[in-house]
Amino acid sequence: MRNKIIGLLFLVMSVLLIVACSSKSNDDSKADDSSEGGETETGTETGGELKIAVSAQPPSLDAHISSSSASLDIGRMIFETLMTLNEDHQSVPMLAESIEESEDGKTYTFKLREGIKFHNGEEMIAEDVEASMNRWLENSPRALLLLDHANFEAKDKYVVELTLEKRVSDVLDIMAGQGQFAAIMPKEQIDTATPEGVSEIIGTGPFKYEDWRQDQYVHLVKFDDYQSRDEEPSGYAGRKEALVDDLYYYFVPDSSTRVAGLQTGEYDIAEQIPQDSYERLEEMDGVQTHVYYFGTLNMFYNKKEGIMSDPKMRQAVNIALNMDEIMLASYANENLFKVDHNYMNPDSVGWASDAGKDFYNQNDIEKAKELLAESGYNGEKVRLLTTRDYDDYYSAAVVVQEQLEQIGMNVDLEVFDLATLYDNRAEPDRWEMFFGGVGYNTSPSQLLAINPTYPGWTEDPRITELLAEMGASTSQEEAKQHWDELHEFLWAEYLPASILGHYTNIIAVSDKVENLTIFQATVPWNTRKAK
Template sequence: MGKSFTKTLVSTVAFAVALGAAGFSATASAATLRMAWSQDATGLDPHKQTAFSSLRLLELVYEPLVRLDKDLKIIPALADSWEFSEDGKTLSFKLDPEAKFQNGNKVAAADVKASFERLMAEETGAAARANFLSIETIDTPDDTTVVFNLSQPDVPLLTAMTSINAAVVPASEIEAGTIGTKAIGSGPFKLDQWEPNSKEVLTANKEWAGGEVKVDGINVSVLPDETAILAALRTKQIDFALLNDPLVATLVPNEASLTLDRTPVLNYHVLQLNPSRKPMTELGVRQAISCAVDRQDVLDTALLGEGKVSGPLTMPAYASDPSQLFCYERDVEKAKKLMADAGYADGFSATVIAATGEPPTAAAEAQVIQSQLAEIGIKLDIKMMELNVYVDTWLKGDFDMAVALNGGRADPYSMYNRYWTKAGNLQKVANYIDDTLDDLMQKGRVETDPEKRKEIFAAFEKHLAEVSPWIWLYTAYSYTAQQKNVTGFVPSPTGSLFGLTTVTVGE
């Protein structure tokens, strides 16, 4: 790997230098952060986007009512304060009276109401719609007060509101039908220019109610080859980079001029099966696949061991020992017996889809899984897709299997209800539900006792691993690299780049 990487690095240094005039500003102000990432946003509608690359951009422009800090605690964003009623059936917010959208208009209760009505409307196709279906009505007694009236107590609702998929957008832009065609938020940065798959230009929002942004702006270059990003860091053409490929990130500490932030994240790597397609309709076949996959081997081969094997629940407060879950220790003989008992002793053929670049290890993960499943007679054809094509295909549930990197959440319900409840808006992606999963999710939604919630979701995780609609693999790290003169970035277990608000660029 060393020689081939060196050769690639030499060529990409030349590539990055050649890109300088177009992609990097040699005369950029010291207070402008020059940044690069390998995957660009696939759209600008914060309510609809599911790709990590989209969320990383939009969280700099839009704001939710509340957000998570680096310790996964809920803190103010657009809302100064909030309170559940004693019976748990209303959730009230007081908005920051200084909050403004980037068009100069104040953020008002009417904007919050319009935003949530939009993302709850089925025709919107909002990514997190299922998280908010307990909301029956929304009252706005004055411009800075919003009251959500709920059909039932909903403990994880507040956590769900921390997502950028629950961003507050201007009611006027909803009415004009311009959400997704331009980005007008209330966040720390304004999106001045977006050239898809090329660059973004952001300027600091001087009227951001959240405080002072330490840089004048961020110039983002999209470089699909992360070795080119590392080369640009080495030659000081960029100040800061988001890295996804551990093969590249683990080389950063070798560079004396650079610093690497390596943070465990809640996002999970998973092999998604489609239980609506034969033979994955058979429990024994799905379980056989789970028993045949060596999760640690996939992790070691595709990610250089940069992560840890995980069950479905990745948040520290609820995560369990994955070795206690169904077939987390590889057992090929058990897998073969399960296949035979299900009527597939001779195996079958299937296609697995994977996205180019997100994660960058997707192809390697698919290849290792392909080799492992071949041992029980499953012939996998790997189909690589550009990210936007993959996302569209994935959202339609149009696959036999999919290698995926999915987002984690601080609460199990808000993380999984869109897949594993009967009303989940991504049920057509999961293509599986049973009464046990739905019942446990509903119990976890209303239970207020933390220890009882842990018991409920432990049972949920155990059952989910046993029925094996997906094969959970592991969690990994988020990586950011920066020049030594770039300070103040605060990484997050969610992978958020919101910590760029406190970055300073020195001489």
């Protein structure tokens, strides 16, 4: 109303404007009185604390050396990576501004975002990225296996170059992987790190490390100098805002205590909820349940020695299986699992495949008996290893034993604690099949089922050939074609493992928590708690 307007119209509009401004001022005053932390640029109220109950204390918060889910979930708030995953499970830049690939696919040049601050106030530059990524290459099992002889080198203050011995088409997917992830830390922390880890926990994320009280909690606080990307939030990518001042991760091993604390308001979020609590949680007032797919339940075959080294035996077993019965027995509620043949995440835009689905969940008893006869099976004992430490493993094993006995197999269920199961599966003369859950990977080359060093010992020239062709591909489309071909081969002929189905994790959340993202885990940035 700064323009000059004469007459009655001016007077009327002036009065209306004064009234409107007065009303808005009163509303803003009330909002300020109720807010402890102020507002973001978008007007979202901030402040307060968010308390998350988790099942275990992390062995370390050094992302380069720890693969535990507790380390990952907390570390993701503190550290960031050059590449990360969007909601379609595709690798996209985070700390990288742009990426250039050489024509031969052996060199990647990363232009870094400028002005990114570490939690110690120092700017992130290329020498920090070089040191961090080369340490990750030395410590990450998947990097050691898939990126042998790779090297990162600082070329300018904000430019880092990755050189590879050969083209690796999924190198950016590998870098965006979440287990023992490629966190960027200050160079001085990398230089002084010991085998036990870095001396200080310093990253570039929206929250910074404040305190760790052993057997109690890890406390993170809002990083005021955090520099967010501008893109819309998507998975772990895009815009991040710390909308609470304090973030606590409480270590609460007992699941019933986690749930009870959620009901009393002691915790705002309870993670790792057992499946048998799902229906009770669904009926609780003031609590929301979030279910997300996390990985595959697998039955691995011993291909190194014994009767399961014969592909016909593996095919006979797989054809006999009724996956619906197995998964329902393991997870009790159809909302908690998916019967699907994919070795990869079925929601992965780049890697989900229809190939091989005709060989999944056949439950064909007569055909299984025919293949068993063709293999020459003569009643030999088949040792099926499982554990009661994970109820789903044990329940699946009991059902599989029953189903295989229907086709005439002599199945011996051997039940161990988890540590002993791991010891036994490492020895090829001690088992024929074992059960295991495996979290999702960012690309097929990282799958344990086709890793020749993983128990089961997958060795086949066709698999090696197709993996090499995937790695040498010049586009995602070409790599996907080779993966479809390999996926078909794994189901139709080789069968390193039978994918029984896809399992979920359950998170329970107070209805006071707003805008929480669930993407393979709890993502508390962009999240606030109602007053």
